[in-house]
Amino acid sequence: xxxxxxxxxxxxxxxxxxxxxxxxxxxxxxxxxxxxxxxxxxxxxxxxxxxxxxxxxxxxxxxxxxxxxxxxxxxxxxxxxxxxxxxxxxxxxxxxxxxxxxxxxxxxxxxxxxxxxxxxxxxxxxxxxxxxxxxxxxxxxxxxxxxxxxxxxxxxxxxxxxxxxxxxxxxxxxxxxxxxxxxxxxxxxxxxxxxxxxxxxxxxxxxxxxxxxxxxxxxxxxxxxxxxxxxxxxxxxxxxxxxxxxxxxxxxxxxxxxxxxxxxxxxxxxxxxxxxxxxxxxxxxxxxxxxxxxxxxxxxxxxxxxxxxxxxxxxxxxxxxxxxxxxxxxxxxxxxxxxxxxxxxxxxxxxxxxxxxxxxxxxxxxxxxxxxxxxxxxxx
Amino acid sequence: xxxxxxxxxxxxxxxxxxxxxxxxxxxxxxxxxxxxxxxxxxxxxxxxxxxxxxxxxxxxxxxxxxxxxxxxxxxxxxxxxxxxxxxxxxxxxxxxxxxxxxxxxxxxxxxxxxxxxxxxxxxxxxxxxxxxxxxxxxxxxxxxxxxxxxxxxxxxxxxxxxxxxxxxxxxxxxxxxxxxxxxxxxxxxxxxxxxxxxxxxxxxxxxxxxxxxxxxxxxxxxxxxxxxxxxxxxxxxxxxxxxxxxxxxxxxxxxxxxxxxxxxxxxxxxxxxxxxxxxxxxxxxxxxxxxxxxxxxxxxxxxxxxxxxxxxxxxxxxxxxxxxxxxxxxxxxxxxxxxxxxxxxxxxxxxxxxxxxxxxxxxxxxxxxxxxxxxxxxxxxxxxxxxxxxxxxxxxxxxxxxxxxxxxxxxxxxxxxxxxxxxxxxxxxxxxxxxxxxxxxxxxxxxxxxxxxxxxxxxxxxxxxxxxxxxxxxxxxxxxxxxxxxxxxxxxxxxxxxxxxxxxxxxxxxxxxxxxxxxxxxxxxxxxxxxxxxxxxxxxxxxxxxxxxxxxxxxxxxxxxxxxxxxxxxxxxxxxxxxxxxxxxxxxxxxxxxxxxxxxxxxxxxxxxxxxxxx
Numbered sequence: 003x004x005x006x007x008x009x010x011x012x013x014x015x016x017x018x019x020x021x022x023x024x025x026x027x028x029x030x031x032x033x034x035x036x037x038x039x040x041x042x043x044x045x046x047x048x049x050x051x052x053x054x055x056x057x058x059x060x061x062x063x064x065x066x067x068x069x070x071x072x073x074x075x076x077x078x079x080x081x082x083x084x085x086x087x088x089x090x091x092x093x094x095x096x097x098x099x100x101x102x103x104x105x106x107x108x109x110x111x112x113x114x115x116x117x118x119x120x121x122x123x124x125x126x127x128x129x130x131x132x133x134x135x136x137x138x139x140x141x142x143x144x145x146x147x148x149x150x151x152x153x154x155x156x157x158x159x160x161x162x163x164x165x166x167x168x169x170x171x172x173x174x175x176x177x178x179x180x181x182x183x184x185x186x187x188x189x190x191x192x193x194x195x196x197x198x199x200x201x202x203x204x205x206x207x208x209x210x211x212x213x214x215x216x217x218x219x220x221x222x223x224x225x226x227x228x229x230x231x232x233x234x235x236x237x238x239x240x241x242x243x244x245x246x247x248x249x250x251x252x253x254x255x256x257x258x259x260x261x262x263x264x265x266x267x268x269x270x271x272x273x274x275x276x277x278x279x280x281x282x283x284x285x286x287x288x289x290x291x292x293x294x295x296x297x298x299x300x301x302x303x304x305x306x307x308x309x310x311x312x313x314x315x316x317x318x319x320x321x322x323x324x325x326x327x328x329x330x331x332x333x334x335x336x337x338x339x340x341x342x343x344x345x346x347x348x349x350x351x352x353x354x355x356x357x358x359x360x361x362x363x364x365x366x367x368x369x370x371x372x373x374x375x376x377x378x379x380x381x382x
Numbered sequence: 383x384x385x386x387x388x389x390x391x392x393x394x395x396x397x398x399x400x401x402x403x404x405x406x407x408x409x410x411x412x413x414x415x416x417x418x419x420x421x422x423x424x425x426x427x428x429x430x431x432x433x434x435x436x437x438x439x440x441x442x443x444x445x446x447x448x449x450x451x452x453x454x455x456x457x458x459x460x461x462x463x464x465x466x467x468x469x470x471x472x473x474x475x476x477x478x479x480x481x482x483x484x485x486x487x488x489x490x491x492x493x494x495x496x497x498x499x500x501x502x503x504x505x506x507x508x509x510x511x512x513x514x515x516x517x518x519x520x521x522x523x524x525x526x527x528x529x530x531x532x533x534x535x536x537x538x539x540x541x542x543x544x545x546x547x548x549x550x551x552x553x554x555x556x557x558x559x560x561x562x563x564x565x566x567x568x569x570x571x572x573x574x575x576x577x578x579x580x581x582x583x584x585x586x587x588x589x590x591x592x593x594x595x596x597x598x599x600x601x602x603x604x605x606x607x608x609x610x611x612x613x614x615x616x617x618x619x620x621x622x623x624x625x626x627x628x629x630x631x632x633x634x635x636x637x638x639x640x641x642x643x644x645x646x647x648x649x650x651x652x653x654x655x656x657x658x659x660x661x662x663x664x665x666x667x668x669x670x671x672x673x674x675x676x677x678x679x680x681x682x683x684x685x686x687x688x689x690x691x692x693x694x695x696x697x698x699x700x701x702x703x704x705x706x707x708x709x710x711x712x713x714x715x716x717x718x719x720x721x722x723x724x725x726x727x728x729x730x731x732x733x734x735x736x737x738x739x740x741x742x743x744x745x746x747x748x749x750x751x752x753x754x755x756x757x758x759x760x761x762x763x764x765x766x767x768x769x770x771x772x773x774x775x776x777x778x779x780x781x782x783x784x785x786x787x788x789x790x791x792x793x794x795x796x797x798x799x800x801x802x803x804x805x806x807x808x809x810x811x812x813x814x815x816x817x818x819x820x821x822x823x824x825x826x827x828x829x830x831x832x833x834x835x836x837x838x839x840x841x842x843x844x845x846x847x848x849x850x851x852x853x854x855x856x857x858x859x860x861x862x863x864x865x866x867x868x869x870x871x872x873x874x875x876x877x878x879x880x881x882x883x884x885x886x887x888x889x890x891x892x893x894x895x896x897x898x899x900x901x902x903x904x905x906x907x908x909x910x911x912x913x914x915x916x917x918x919x920x921x922x923x924x925x926x927x928x929x930x931x932x933x934x935x936x937x938x939x940x941x942x943x944x945x946x947x948x949x950x951x952x953x954x955x956x957x958x959x960x961x962x963x964x965x966x967x968x969x970x971x972x973x974x975x976x977x978x979x980x981x982x983x984x985x986x987x988x989x990x991x992x993x994x995x996x997x
Contacts, residue, residue: 010455012448012452014759039790040755041755042755078787095786095787123821153825153826173825175823176788176826193826193829194825194828194865195865196865198861212865214867219868240792264800350463352459354793371760372451373455
């Protein structure tokens with residue numbers, strides 16, 4: 003793997019996301035957004051890694067990212083997603099959900115829409131009103147789903163002032179993350195180790211399915227769905243464990259993989275190479291999991307750059323009827339054949355890596371050491 | 383009490399009339415709170431309207447600078463790397479590592495300086511431009527001091543040759559151009575050029591010994607002297623003064639004062655041309671005299687000058703002390719002292735508080751970081767490497783970090799758990815659990831009590847659930863109770879809650895026999911709280927009323943015993959109002975119904991057990 007560029011940005015980064023490319027585009031990723039946290043003034047910023055056509059005065063090389071524009075954000079940026087090419091949705095620790103609009107002609111960001119009381123403990127009408135942090139947001143144009151510490155799920159639609167649907171008290175604990183399964187269905191993870199699937203077509207306030215880990219109810223912090231197989235889901239927990247689930251089969255995970263030494267903050271399947279998975283954690287490391295069943299020669303390529311490479315075989319819980327026809331290597335139960343190769347991508351241990359995103363050959367991540375790392379050559 | 387090293391600065395607080403009213407203040411870890419009281423200074427008792435604001439005063443503004451933050455973060459990484467250098471390494475490899483660390487620090491300072499310089503140039507208003515420029519000069523002073531310390535204390539080359547070579551090669555090239563321009567002076571230019579070229583210097587790859595170099599230099603110096611005596615350059619005063627400079631003539635050097643921006647350049651140039659093989663210990667003589675000569679009695683030495691002088695005198699403690707006074711932020715002295723300590727250069731200099739200087743400075747720096755809303759995470763690692771007071775300081779600071787989101791709380795908890803600070807974990811979890819209970823997030827409350835292994839709180843949460851059940855007749859948050867898993871074992875009450883819910887589930891699934899024995903075990907094993915027994919017995923009623931016999935005779939006896947136990951302990955009530963009488967009525971009815979049901983069940987059970995199977 004080629005160099006990974008680091009830049010110190012004077013703010014702790016809580017979220018980084020690549021701007022999605024227009025469909026059918028052949029370009030590589032060029033712009034990413036970041037959100038900061040724990041500052042007196044937090045910012046949502048847009049950065050560019052594109053070539054500027056000239057070497058600037060200090061000989062900045064192509065990988066160095068430059069700030070395009072930023073805008074003040076009230077509260078910590080708890081989650082951030084690109085709604086479309088120009089709009090960014092953020093979840094705030096003040097319980098507010100904001101849509102920012104980017105104006106490319108004058109490189110500014112402005113607030114496009116805001117739902118200020120999306121998440122709260124005691125309602126706006128009551129005397130003891132207190133807001134609750136909004137912990138997760140996910141978009142699927144035109145819908146936006148948010149979850150928060152109040153255990154509430156909101157379904158918003160862009161340009162609608164009020165929420166289209168709200169499920170109060172969907173969970174008695176904190177909902178940490180949400181993702182879409184098939185379009186009317188979402189999946190949430192909470193702090194008592196449960197995955198819940200909600201179907202917006204149904205009227206009730208009950209989840210259509212609940213899955214949980216056996217054993218200790220370790221809080222789950224992140225979730226991501228396999229890009230091609232919508233029933234395969236990966237979650238990361240407070241103990242750093244990575245779990246792979248098949249939501250059609252039973253209520254327990256298919257694989258449990260011992261990973262990080264502390265909370266896993268984000269897990270991402272690579273959108274175009276789903277045999278590759280990326281996780282980042284409070285323990286300051288970012289791991290690249292390669293489950294592609296290629297020939298062993300590949301292992302030599304991954305020994306450069308990464309600090310350590312270990313081979314791990316699946317540990318499978320008792321799943322009697324896993325379909326053999328499932329192609330996904332994450333679910334296959336042949337431990338001898340499928341060895342996952344794990345590479346650590348950051349050059350040295352730092353403070354917590356809070357967020358990462360991958361698009362094509364590019365990866366960006368942000369840390370509590372106030373640094374943003376970018377690489378444009380993930381698979382070389 | 384030590385004497386003050388300088389006059390304390392006076393800060394005027396806007397809006398406060400200190401002539402009329404008294405002020406009050408309180409110290410915080412990095413800041414001070416000040417406000418005006420309504421007590422007037424004169425003895426009059428009238429209440430004078432006072433300024434309604436509370437002011438926060440900070441001395442350390444550097445910690446809020448955007449650019450300096452990068453310095454703090456990058457140096458944090460270098461600091462950690464330094465601490466982790468293998469203690470086993472000794473000698474050359476260790477020294478080269480330490481030198482590398484020092485160079486890293488310096489490059490970070492320089493990067494910061496450059497960035498700040500850029501900002502200073504492009505600043506929109508002159509005031510902030512000036513502020514940035516002064517920051518730049520402070521940073522460049524820091525880099526200089528660090529560099530000097532690195533050379534003098536850390537790297538300690540066998541001979542300190544000040545490598546400011548005067549760029550003689552470039553000078554020669556310019557001379558040759560001049561020679562081309564005016565052929566008349568071509569001759570002397572050539573001679574000058576030769577002199578410049580042949581000046582012996584110690585270059586890094588050179589393997590000459592010191593004595594060889596000294597001899598060569600002496601020879602060269604004499605050659606220059608001869609040219610001066612011969613007045614070879616008399617026709618060209620410019621070249622003649624150059625020659626004098628190269629001979630180390632102080633007067634000639636001082637004439638070029640404007641070209642030498644400060645006294646240490648003067649020192650360097652002077653030494654280069656008069657005594658290039660100076661020994662480190664002799665440096666301070668030259669330093670002091672250079673300073674005096676350069677200033678010429680016109681201006682007094684600045685703080686930076688004192689620091690450099692102390693460095694030349696190899697008085698590390700003085701250097702650190704002067705730096706501490708001159709700079710408002712502890713960053714510089716803390717890191718420099720730590721590095722020097724790793725080079726084993728600081729004798730243990732015990733301070734009043736029992737810790738040594740390195741630890742004292744690191745503690746001050748880390749405490750300053752904790753006063754910042756965001757940089758506290760860096761401070762944690764610095765406390766880790768203060769062996770005496772670090773842990774205690776961390777324990778006190780970490781409990782006071784405001785936790786406004788769960789994610790921040792999780793990070794703080796992780797820090798505490800990694801250091802086995804169980805007390806802090808417990809106290810933080812308790813605060814969060816209480817907040818959750820107040821917000822009716824019982825699942826979150828439970829998850830916090832599980833994290834802290836806090837049985838008492840788990841009991842509290844379970845009691846809340848049970849109370850809710852009694853009031854509403856059904857369980858809230860079934861998703862939680864149904865899925866407690868091994869966490870159930872945390873507290874008896876929690877186990878009871880889980881089992882009770884299991885009983886309800888079994889009943890719903892019509893597994894009556896299992897439900898019955900579970901119910902009984904709940905009562906006999908005494909994990910059910912006494913207040914709940916009536917509810918349990920009432921739950922038993924439908925099981926007793928079933929067509930088939932569910933409770934065996936033995937079990938029925940147990941139930942009866944429980945009932946008697948319960949009713950016998952009931953306190954005798956005196957005169958009471960209507961509501962209480964009604965309640966009592968209901969109670970007595972319930973008890974009677976139970977007694978009847980139990981008796982009937984007993985009868986049926988005895989008969990069934992007494993009969994032969996199949997009949």
